[in-house]
Amino acid sequence: MNRTWWKEAVVYQVYWRSFNDSNGDGMGDLRGVIEKLDYIASLGVDVIWLNPCYTSPDVDNGYDIADYYGIMEKAGTMEDVDDLIRASHARGLKVIFDLVVNHTSNQHHWFEESRRDQTNGKSDWYIWHDGEKGTPPNNWRSYFAPSPWTWDEGRQQYYFHSFASEQPDLNWEQPGVRQAIYAMMRWWIDRGIDGFRMDVINLIKKRATFDDVEDPFDLSYLGNQPGVHEFLQEMHQEVLAGKKLFTVGEIPFVGPEDGLLYVSEERQELQTLFHFEVADDMEDMDLPRFKQIQKRWYDALYPKGIASQFLNNHDHTRQVTRFGSEHYRVESAKLLGLMLHTLPGIPYVYQGEEIGMTGIRFSDASLYQDVAFRNRYEERIAAGEPSGTVLSSMQLRARDNSRTPMQWDDSQASGFTTGTPWMTVNPNYKTINVQAAEQDPQSVLAFYRELIQLRKEHPVMVYGVYRDLAIQDPYLYVYEREFEGVTWRIVLNVHDEQVETTFALPNEQLLLSNYEESASEILQPYEARLYQTSRG
Known part of the structure; x- marks a missing residue:
């Protein structure tokens, strides 16, 4: 595998409307992001992914773009964008924008x-x-x-x-559409951005016919259609070729073999992708299934291409709530972080993940602002389902779970705004916030900074061969990474009870653990250990 900067990067996702409000109107904004750039840089991350801030009526939180060349008034101005790009670059941070070109x-x-x-x-x-x-x-x-x-x-x-x-x-079969999009992409690149996160990019090619389908609830007919790669290869030649940009595609409905077609370095399309075999398809942590997914993607992609590692973002419930344990919040937040940063692929940190923020369940359906939630809720109510049943069944996967404001301190509205926040702040902000984490050397935040520093210092974390040592174990995830004579072993108890293991290595170097005492063969609930072994 070729060594490049973007494979070694860690990406920090900024959902700006919930990040930091600079003017007290209750909505986060680009000036608010600029105010917090020193904090972002302190994490050690390399790239900021900024969710859409283009001109928009905001039906779908900016993913309904009315002008690709303008900035939403809620977010700020074009001058704010320019300042954000300059200030980020001054701190060694690259900035990628959401590219939303399946629709307008x-x-x-x-x-x-x-x-x-x-x-x-x-x-x-x-x-x-x-x-x-x-x-x-x-x-x-x-x-x-x-x-x-x-x-x-x-x-x-x-x-x-x-x-x-x-x-x-949009109708991508029309050459005029494609050329207009390519011109817009070049305009933003010339303005100084460093790449694109491409929203549902494999939906741009539609089925050849619009015949009825057998199961309309299986939405796979919407994406990954024959011909999509011709569009992406044309985009690469028209816009991306020869530029030192970072591109990641949001690619639903693909398995590993199809995924390689998007990210193979030989094919010149995208550099990496998000797949959704975990975030969309697993209700909660199913460890044997998760391990099989990791192995299948590794076996199919490497060394020709690379994927991304994430468990939460603006569309998916926070990872501690969904895949970890709120009872063991700190321990499971650290375990999930260690896992995602040591598995093969580019790790993404969604704002607040680094302090162990949790999801929220609103008790009143009217508090949910997400258009997807509202439409589906109303559809099910109209079909005669009881409102309580509908609400309880939709709470965990609702996108607003992860969209509550960033928790900066224990002051009013968690320090996010001096006004009334656009969305309810999670009540646990009094104890879970950046200020408290900064004062605790054992915090999730301190752990994430150490993780990211390890990635910078140890290429095994990026380029190492991956071996699963206990793929059928329902509670333990044990794997190794090996590169240039260095072998790391990661031992994770993805479970809320103690587990005995023979994989602990008391005589080897323990580089990182989420428990202060980690020397025995008994793993505590959600205990995570990273060893450097002598085998090489």
Whole structure:
């Protein structure tokens, strides 16, 4: 595997609207991010991924873009963007933007022109289909609605949307669409950004036909269609080739073999990807299944390509709540961190993960702001399900679980804002916050800083061969990484009870542990150990 800076990087995701509010309006903003750059840099991370801040009516928290060349008033101004890029670079931090080009807002001027009639210059920039009003063209579903088709009175046709009705999908078959997107990407690169996180990028290619499907709830028909790689290779040649950029694709509906097609260094498409065999498909931690997923992806990708490691982000419940234990919050937060940073791939830290923030369960459905939650909740209520049943079944996976404001200190609104926060702060901010973590040498924050420093100092953490030593064990995750004569062994008790193990290495060098006493063959609940062994 070729050695490059981006394979060695750690990415910090900033969901800016929940990160830090600089002006007291209750909404985080770009100036707020600038105010906290020293904190981000102190973690040792290399790249900031910033969620969309483009001009948007904000139906889907910025993923409905009305102008790719403008900045949402809630976020700030273009001058703020320029200052953020400059200030980040001055601290050795690279900045990547969300690239949302599967769809736009229905308020984008492209769509406003496209919907005007069937003969205008952009009439085919979106996906239109004949039909009778009230009878969608097929039985498909969208991510956010019962149907991906919405009737437009002006054109007297249906338009297609993989997400909300306010997010019509672009027609990538139209060369004009692709060239407009490539021009926009070049414009942002020239402005100084260092790459893109490409939102649902493998949805840009649609099925050849829009026939009914057998199971409309299996949304895999929306993505990973034949021909998508031709689009991505064209994008690479038109925009990315020859530039020192970082690109990561959000790629649902793929397994390892298909994943390699996106990230193989020989194919010149993307550098790395997010897959969702864990974050979307596992309700909670199923350790044997998780280990099989890791092995399959490693065996398929390496050494030709590289994947990403994450368990939470702005779309997925915080990892401690979902895959760890709130009872053993500190221990499980450290274990999950150690695991993700020592497994093969590029680790992502979602804001607040580094202090062990937990998810939230609102007791009232009206408190959820996420369009996906609201639409699905209303659909199920309309179908006759009891409201209590619907709410309880949706709470854990609701996207707002991870979108509550960053917890900076124990003051009003957790130090996030001097006003009324746009979303309720998790009540546990009084004890779980950055200020408290900074004062505790055993905090999750201190542990993360040590983890990230280890990655900078030890290439085995990045390039080491991966071997699972106990793949069928339901509680223990034990694996080795080996590179240039250095062997690391990671021993994890992913369980809330003590477990005895023969994999502990009391005579070897213990580099890191989440318990102060880690010398016995008994692993405590959620105990994690990292050894450097003499074998090489």
